[in-house]
């Protein structure tokens with residue numbers, strides 16, 4: 001599959017097979033995050049890779065994140081509070097990871113449903129970092145239908161809005 005096809009056909013995956021992600025594939029995912037662009041090349045990020053079942057279960061307590069416990073790994077993206085671009089930079093790095101995973105046949109889902117203070121305490125994340133988002137990863141157990149997306153004509157404006 002070409003990279004364009006990978007991007008065009010990606011779906012959020014919330015049901016996973018039980019296989020673990022091999023070290024090489026997980027390494028590629030993390031490398032894709034490490035090499036992401038960041039403002040001033042500040043790389044204002046840390047990533048916590050949660051693989052332990054018990055910790056995943058304790059992250060899975062929200063209404064919209066119950067699938068975390070069945071993921072092979074869930075990555076928690078953190079940014080420095082004192083860097084004004086860290087939210088954008090961490091987001092770009094996490095999306096790079098999503099695409100790197102998809103390229104390797106590994107599904108993922110972004111997770112905004114988390115309680116920051118609980119996640120920070122559970123994972124020992126230092127005070128000077130904020131949690132930007134979580135992304136769960138695993139081999140897809142389903143192939144979801146494409147959700148409705150807006151047409152380009154309704155969202156793209158050339159030269160002026």
Ligand SMILES: Cc1cc2nc3c(=O)[nH]c(=O)nc-3n(C[C@H](O)[C@H](O)[C@H](O)COP(=O)(O)O)c2cc1C
Nearest residue numbers: 010011012013014064065109110111112113133147
């Ligand atoms: C910032 C962000 C937060 C999200 N949070 C959640 C979430 O908490 N739980 C969930 O099931 N999906 C979550 N999603 C996934 C979206 O629901 C999904 O991307 C959207 O429905 C479009 O589907 P697609 O990813 O298959 O194109 C989130 C996506 C983004 C970008």
